[in-house]
Amino acid sequence: MKQDMEQCVRCLDDKYVNLEQTHCLERAVSFLAFEEPLGIALGSIALSFSAFTILVLFTFIKYKDTPIVKANNLPLSYILLISLALCFLCSLLFIGHPNQATCILQQITFGVFFTVAVSTVLAKTITVVMAFKLTTPGRRMRGMLISGGPNLVIPICTLIQVVLCGIWLVTSPPFIDRDIQSEHGKTVIICNKGSTIAFHVVLGYLGSLALGSFTVAFLARKLPDRFNEAKFLTFSMMVFCSVWITFVPVYHSTRGKFLVVVEVFSILASSAGLLGCIFVPKCYFCQTRFNYYTEVQR
Template sequence: MDQCMKCPESHYANTEKKQCLQKVVSFLDYKDPLGMSLTTVALCFSVLTALVLGLFVKNRDTPIVKANNRTLSYTLLVTLTICFLCTFLFIGCLNTTACMLQQITFGGAFTVALATVLAKAITVVIAFKVTFPNRVVRWLIISKAPNFIIPICTLIYLVLCAIWLGTSPPFLDQDAHSEHGHIIIMCNKGSAFAFHGVLGYLCSLALGSYTMAFLSRNLPDTFNEAKFLSFSMLVFFCVWVTFLPVYHSTKGKVMVAMEVFSILASSAALLGFIFAPKCYIILIRPEKNSLHHIRNRSHSRRNNPLKT
């Protein structure tokens, strides 16, 4: 040809380089195999979490539910349900509002979940490890002072979120270069510093929860969940530390799918490691979920102090 023209970003050249063709608009859709798989997993875990919550409410007066603070357990289960459901904001046709809700909902739900785990771990440490006078320990437990960690941590997150939205909020963006012949519709995080700051805040909460749970992992309390808390926080921390390099090395729909997978994996870790042992005792070994069993174990320890 005597004169050549470059195709606009919304088009691409055909094989013969004779004309420009319209690029196909693409996003992580529910109908895609990847989107359908993530949607199915998120829906299954949401239903499973709701069933666990119903099981705990039904058995709310049993020792295993009462021993680990029913209010915190209910709060954690409700929050995990929201964590699983918030993945639907990442799948399907997007808009500016959905882009902002993605990060606000995801970060807020995980902040409440991690703060709840931290409150659980601190309650165990206060009850068995601190050297405060007995009346102070009794006041801390009766007043449920550790529960105030949840609104405090949530308030800190809201401040970080307000700074993020006030400076450079997430917005709807297009990626016309990652896939040939396609325009990927995706959400731009806006301020990369704010996005990584929120992730860093969540990881610091996970690390704090892991530290507190690790300190109380060997306490000889019946139904002590410190070991499960510490292991779930370790898995959570590893998932999000691994997420960052993988996230930055992918593009397009795969990058969005990677974030959704990390949300599902970390939420599933909290649900599985914290609540699966309790559900096992409630459903499979109900004889252990009784005051008679607890009294027998306590009597056994008094007669044999070396037994753990």
């Protein structure tokens, strides 16, 4: 309130009252900027992990003729690595001054890229189970495995997520919002989800895919160890699910631009979990095996 001897006037939303309650002061605009330390740190982490993912992709291309790489379904590995690189990069949309375009792209890219990544993990898990469990499969099942039937999981699951995101955009799309309650004397510019129900439906669908991948991989964890990545897939999905299960209560208890920080951190942590648990051990084995064969040939 602006107070003097005659009357008391409420300050407008873009202003706040000083301590003496005699003047209305302009609110400073606040958002997660690239220039501030937190924005620099998160942006640098996103770019570093994205570059590391591309490096892993080139490593797989370089050692594509080694048995361990051949046994891990190269097309699915390439799709997963590319989608993870895009997942890291999509976190950059959450940093900087929000506008209508970035508010929409944040949720669409997040939902679609992560769905591609998780559905690829599900396809890899199904392929592993079929390859090891079905030691004497019928002609139809063998044909599905050879023709890449499990790979159809990726476009089907992604299409469902695209439809859900489309319904979200048509009914209640995200928009720019201003929060004047979180920080004193500041107007925090954030992206409002529009429909919280749609946001949780998209997140819930992603979680159901992750839970399905985890369940299938967990059941296959005791398969023969030779070239079996079920254990890596199980642990990666456990990390992924743990991050997003933790995200929900933390997200709803956070306000202001730190709400954006929580979402960016969850994107980076879950993507790094998939990358580290699935691909880092393979890169290590590829390098050690390559060095071993090189020494033998000498």
